[in-house]
Amino acid sequence: MQKxxxxxxxxxxxxxxxxxxxxxxxxRQPSVREIGIAAGLQSTSTTAGYLxxxxxxxxxAKSEKAKRSYFVTGYAAEMLRGKAS
Known part of the structure; x- marks a missing residue:
């Protein structure tokens, strides 16, 4: 079965x-609102669901200590670099 x-x-x-x-x-990391606007999402709730x-x-990944706490993992960054090749 193909995933x-x-x-x-x-x-x-x-x-x-x-x-x-x-x-x-x-x-610095973008806020949830900034991410939503950039992605064309309608609300911060929708954006938070994606995140x-x-x-x-x-x-x-999410850091509990920072206000703008979401950041791209190394795994995902490598995946994106592979897409660009």
Missing amino acids: HPPRNHEKRIQIMEYMLNFATEQG KRMVNEGLL
Whole structure:
């Protein structure tokens, strides 16, 4: 049985690429609201749902100590680099 990519795979890629670029350019992580706006999501609740699912899948991690606490994992960054090759 072939495993299919998660629903909204392209949206997840878009979110991760935005987060990596934002962190590089701004020197900090984006807020949930900034991520949602960049991804074209309608609400912070929808954005938070995406982020939570991505944490469960190992694409993002969350630090409990930071305000802007979501960041792209090394695994996901490598996956994105492989996509660009």
